[in-house]
Every structure is written in structure tokens, then in C-alpha cells.
Amino acid sequence: MFFSIIIPVYNRPQEIKELLASLVQQTYKDFEVIIVEDGSVFPCEEAITIFSNDLNIQYFSISNVGQGFARNFGMERANGDYFVLFDSDCIIPSRYLEVLKKAIVERNLDAHGGPDAADKDFSSFQKAINYSMTSFLTTGGIRGKMKDPSKYQARGYNMGLSKKAFEATKGFIDPNRAEDIELSIRLKKLGFKLELVEEAYVYHKRRNTWESFLVQSFSFGQNRVHVSKFHPEAIKLVHVMPSLFLVGWVLTLLSFLTGKSPFTWGAGLYGIWLLLVFLDASVKEKSVAVGALSVCTSFGQLSAYGLGLITALLRKKMSGKS
Structure with a gap:
């Protein structure tokens, strides 16, 4: 098995349905899905059963530890050679895994990060948030378009690393405070090759309100x-x-x-x-x-x-x- 897809989830059963539905449509089929229920009050187990015949799914329910440590939990139990991490509010284009494997093999990658985009059926507010977080006029393009892909710092909603890289780093050392950026920097310091794979994008269906968006931006700083x-x-x-x-x-x-x-x-x-x-x-x-x-x-x-x-x-x- 080449890919293990790790998805931490916290009180998002409807999002998991949309994410898993997109994974069913993948053109590349050699993967498993590991869902880690991170202390949710509203679990997604019932939603997962809908896809049990179409996907190879492992489901774990643990006490709340934060998304970084929940990802570690999933990677420790993964069977694949390469771990792909998604947030539960992502929808995955059908050729994502096909494109990603090609990039990993041709570029000899140990880890990767990919950009996010807004699908055509997203709300105007979701599209505006996506623009403000990805445009050159706002973020300088550091979240998805770079002249030198080796300078990219992967984000947890769309990133991955090899089993070898995970075993060397032990994964995330913080549960939920830019733990993805920290791991990206540490991977490079250890000599692992992490690059932006621009064509391996996801649709990021953020459920922000105005207030939560501003609070999230404040926390990013x-x-x-x-x-x-x-x-x-x-x-x-x-x-x-x-x-x-x-x-x-x-x-x-x-x-x-x-x-x-x-x-x-x-x-x-x-x-x-x-x-x-x-x-x-x-x-x-x-x-x-x-x-x-x-x-x-x-x-x-x-x-x-x-x-x-x-x-x-x-x-x-x-x-x-x-």
C-alpha cells in the first residue's frame, strides 16, 4: 500500500461525508483512510459506515489531544509507505493522489505541501476568504505559488511525509499551534526533501464566520x-x-x-x-x-x-x- 490518508476530526460529521465522497472518486486506488475522532461530542462514525464498502477505512476514537497529536496517533497506526494529511473541511480533486505519486517519484520527495483553492460551488464568503489567504496581493503567494518550491512550508490541511520521515521526526511536537510549520522546518533541517507540489491542491471548504475568521487570523500571527x-x-x-x-x-x-x-x-x-x-x-x-x-x-x-x-x-x- 502506497498511501495512508490521515484525517483528524472534531465535531464535523457532515464534513467527513463530503471528504470521503471525494476520496471514493480518486483515480489512484492504492490507499487506506485513517480517521481519528479527537474527543468529539458529535462523532462521525455513522457517517463513515456509508463508505465502508467503497474505502479501506480505519476509525479510531480517542480523548481530545489536539489535531497535531491526533495526526501522530493515526500515522503510528498507518500501513502505507507515505502519509497524506488532510483537514476534515477539505474536498479532494479526483486526480490528487495520481498527481501526488507522480511528483513524489519524479522529484524524489520525502515530504510535500500543497495549496488550497475554492471550488466553483463555494459561497461568495468562502471564495473571498480563499482569495485573501492565497493571493499575491495579500500573502505574497506563500501559501501555494512559489518560484522555489523547496522553500515552501507545508500546512496541515494538505501535506504529507514518508514513513521514514515520520519515524525520524516522531511527527508533530505541538497539538495545535502552527505545528505544521514547525514540522516543515524540522524536516528540512534533518535533510529530508520537502517541496510544494502546486498541482496537488485541495478545495478548502472553510466554515468560518466573520468573527471566527478574524480570530483565526489573529492566532496565525x-x-x-x-x-x-x-x-x-x-x-x-x-x-x-x-x-x-x-x-x-x-x-x-x-x-x-x-x-x-x-x-x-x-x-x-x-x-x-x-x-x-x-x-x-x-x-x-x-x-x-x-x-x-x-x-x-x-x-x-x-x-x-x-x-x-x-x-x-x-x-x-x-x-x-x-
Whole structure:
């Protein structure tokens, strides 16, 4: 067996149905599915039985340990040579495993990460969130389009590693705080070859509300600082940019309130950026509504991430002094 697909799940029975339905459609069939119920109040076992005749499924129910450790639990019980990790809110294109195996063999990969995308039937809000998290205008393209695929840091919703790499690293060392980024960096330091496989994308059907999206973005900023405790080089200029974005618009607003001259050019720069986001998202999604929502999600995401990074850095500095 070549692939073992590991899926941690927490109170998401409906999502599991959609994910498993997409796995049934895979053109490459040599795989097993391991679902780890991570202390759910609303288990998905009943949903899994629907697919028991179509998929080779192992199902485990454990006490809540967090998605990183739940993935470790699944990989420890996997039979495949290569472990593929998905989040429960993903839908997998039919040729995903076929494309991935080809990339692993041809590029001699020990691990990989793949991008996420929005399917055509996603809501306008889901498409706007996807845009704000993947566009060059918002994240610099670090979540899925890179000139050098070896610089990619895999995300847990769509990543994988060989059995050999798992045994060498012991998997994730944190349950749920950018544990995927930390593992990506550690794999490379140990000499394993991890690259972006751009064509191995998933449809990421996020169930965010406005509030949860901003909270999640804030936590992403904090988590980047958390990873820097293990790997000081983890924070690069691209990760600081959202904080500069936040400080910039706050200063622009203050200059307007106080009647200072920087308001004019500051507002102009942000206005140009917002217009570019609107036009780019509208064209890519062929929807003015998605373009308008993308302006809001992009502005909110960068601001929340920047605030999370700043607060975590301040907390880290304070704890260092104490």
C-alpha cells in the first residue's frame, strides 16, 4: 500500500461525508483512510459506515489531544509507505493522489505541501476568504505559488511525509499551534526533501464566520512567534508585513483625525491597494460580489494577523525579561 490518508476530526460529521465522497472518486486506488475522532461530542462514525464498502477505512476514537497529536496517533497506526494529511473541511480533486505519486517519484520527495483553492460551488464568503489567504496581493503567494518550491512550508490541511520521515521526526511536537510549520522546518533541517507540489491542491471548504475568521487570523500571527521559539529564523519579512500594514493604516487614521499631512498619501496608498484587491478578486472569481467581500476579508486578515504577531512578540519579550 502506497498511501495512508490521515484525517483528524472534531465535531464535523457532515464534513467527513463530503471528504470521503471525494476520496471514493480518486483515480489512484492504492490507499487506506485513517480517521481519528479527537474527543468529539458529535462523532462521525455513522457517517463513515456509508463508505465502508467503497474505502479501506480505519476509525479510531480517542480523548481530545489536539489535531497535531491526533495526526501522530493515526500515522503510528498507518500501513502505507507515505502519509497524506488532510483537514476534515477539505474536498479532494479526483486526480490528487495520481498527481501526488507522480511528483513524489519524479522529484524524489520525502515530504510535500500543497495549496488550497475554492471550488466553483463555494459561497461568495468562502471564495473571498480563499482569495485573501492565497493571493499575491495579500500573502505574497506563500501559501501555494512559489518560484522555489523547496522553500515552501507545508500546512496541515494538505501535506504529507514518508514513513521514514515520520519515524525520524516522531511527527508533530505541538497539538495545535502552527505545528505544521514547525514540522516543515524540522524536516528540512534533518535533510529530508520537502517541496510544494502546486498541482496537488485541495478545495478548502472553510466554515468560518466573520468573527471566527478574524480570530483565526489573529492566532496565525501569534503562532508564527510560537514557532520561532523552536526555530528563531521562522519569522521573515513576509510575516512582518501584516504588522506594518496594521501600523500603517492606524497611523493614517490618526493623521486624519489630527489633521496631519501624511493622511493624504497614506490614504492614497491604501486606496490603491484596496482597488487592486477588488479588481483582481472580481476578475479571478468572475464576481463583483466576491471582489467586494475580498476587500473586507483581505483587510481584516492582514490586520488581525499583524495584531497577533505584535502581541505575541510583546508577550515573548516580557516573559524573557521576567
